[in-house]
Structures are given as structure tokens and as C-alpha cells.
Amino acid sequence: MSAQVAHLVRHPVKSAGYEMLPAARLTAGAAFPFDRLWxxxxxxxxxxxxxxxxxxxxxxxxxxxxxxxxxxxxxxxxxxxxxxxxxxxxxxxxxxxxxxxxxxxxxxxxxxxxxxxxxxxxxxRVPGQALTDQSEPLISINSTASLAELSERMGLALSPHRFRGNIWVEGWAPLAELGLIGREITIGTAVLRVEAPIGRCRATGADPQTGVQDADTLAALETAYGHHDFGVFARVIRSGDVALGDGVTA
Structure with missing residues (x-):
């Protein structure tokens, strides 16, 4: 499968703000740079x-x-x-x-x-440790096609910021990312190993524009797919640069 980077996002303070980026340097064995630093x-x-x-x-x-x-x-x-x-x-x-x-x-x-x-x-702040939901230095990868399909099912244009992802990929089939567990993918010049699906929580039901809980994303995921997984965690195994529009090869 070939695709490209659509969005790069970090969240310097856990659960308190998203920031979109044009490019980032991924380092082997590290989380997304400046993400959940505090x-x-x-x-x-x-x-x-x-x-x-x-x-x-x-x-x-x-x-x-x-x-x-x-x-x-x-x-x-x-x-x-x-x-x-x-x-x-x-x-x-x-x-x-x-x-x-x-x-x-x-x-x-x-x-x-x-x-x-x-x-x-x-x-x-813990030096050298991202304060993500998991202790391992993993990066979250999501698919714009999966988001579009879920949006269509719900009759609601869902913002990617509901899902607090780091890298959004355009060009994969909906939910194709869940089939990449255990495989290596190249994003820009970096290489990552996809390790696990991301199980979602109720926070994804809040609108990032208003802060109002306006959607039952968990029920929609359960009804459509029989689970609450959306996106995948991956580990950087070779350092490299990623930028908007860079190719993604799995």
C-alpha cells in the first residue's frame, strides 16, 4: 500500500492542546517530538x-x-x-x-x-519520557479514510483532533491500518514498526471546536466494526524526517 502524510500533530501538554506541524524529525526509540512533554x-x-x-x-x-x-x-x-x-x-x-x-x-x-x-x-515533566497513555515510546498513526468512513456512518464531519493522533495518512483503504500490526512501514525517511491497535475512550466524543460532548463515537465504532479500535501505535526503529506530503509505504 502507498499513501502520503496528510497531517502531523503534537500535544505538548497531555490532554491540553493540539498543534499541527509541517514537518518533524522522528528518532529511533523515542516518542513523537515535543508530544506530551508535560x-x-x-x-x-x-x-x-x-x-x-x-x-x-x-x-x-x-x-x-x-x-x-x-x-x-x-x-x-x-x-x-x-x-x-x-x-x-x-x-x-x-x-x-x-x-x-x-x-x-x-x-x-x-x-x-x-x-x-x-x-x-x-x-x-519526566526527562526523556513522554507522558502518553502508555509507558512505551510509541507514535500514533491514523487514517483519513477511516475517519471519513466513520464520519459518513455517523452523519457528522469528525475532526481528526478528536483522536489525538500524531501522523495522519491519506491513501489507505478504510481501516487498512489495523491490518499492519507487526509490519514495518516507511514514512518519509523514517521506518516504524506497527505494534498495536489504539483502543478509544469517551474523549473522542467531544468536539475540538467547542469542547462539547456531541457524538457517541464508541457506539458508532462498536456498531460498525464490533470494537473500539481506531488507529495504531507504532515504534520508530530507524530515525528520519517526515513532512506533509511525504510518501508512506507499507
Missing amino acids: AVAHAAARLPDPLAWAPKLQFLRGWASPALMAISCKSDTEAGRITLSHPQRPTESFRPDDPADAARLIDWLCPLWPENRPEPARVI
């Missing part, structure tokens, strides 16, 4: 000591607050600065590694988090 732990979180990767239940996440899904991001990687926007919040810039800015970031997020849940409490 996460915001809530007040009831039980984090390891010394600090290390922790399961998603310890952090703010779109499953618990659809409003978070409407955050967009622009980042300056050299300065370690992010700028967050949301339809209900003022656009502001933060350097999450700075304690004062981390406190401001928590204050900015608080109105988007349910009052009946433990409040946002701490911005964390």
Missing part, C-alpha cells in the same frame, strides 16, 4: 517517587472533561514556551518548567475542569 496531575494523583511515568488516571484528561478537547496550542520548543487558546479562555503563553508559569497554567485550566473532581494541582 502533564497536569490532579490533587488526588498518586505519582511515583522518584518521579516517573504514571497512568493517565493521575492526570487531567479529556475523558473527564470534554472542555479540554477544545484547547489548541502553539509552541516554541527552543524557549520551552507554549501558547494555549480556547473559546472560553484568554489566549496565554506559559513556560511550564518555570514554577510561576506552571501555577498560572493550572489557574488557566481550572475553569475547564469539573468542580466535582480533584482539582488541577501540579505540572510534571
